[in-house]
Amino acid sequence: xxxxxxxxxxxxxxxxxxxxxxxxxxxxxxxxxxxxxxxxxxxxxxxxxxxxxxxxxxxx
Numbered sequence: 001x002x003x004x005x006x007x008x009x010x011x012x013x014x015x016x017x018x019x020x021x022x023x024x025x026x027x028x029x030x031x032x033x034x035x036x037x038x039x040x041x042x043x044x045x046x047x048x049x050x051x052x053x054x055x056x057x058x059x060x
Contacts, residue, residue, distance in 0.1 A: 035059030 005026065009018040022032060037057035043050040 031058075033059050 005023050007020045007023070009020060012019045026032070032055070036055055036059050038053040039056050041052045041054060043052070
């Protein structure tokens with residue numbers, strides 16, 4: 001069974017954006033680096049919003 005990861009939306013100081021932190025073990029497992037670019041995908045379902053990210057650029 002896969003481990004469940006949770007994140008908390010936090011204030012992005014100086015803007016109206018919010019930050020979500022990628023857990024360290026996922027950063028390591030998927031080799032996610034600062035500067036990688038992700039496309040945000042939103043799917044609205046009854047009583048839930050699904051937000052997913054697709055990496056479209058890997059920073060070297």
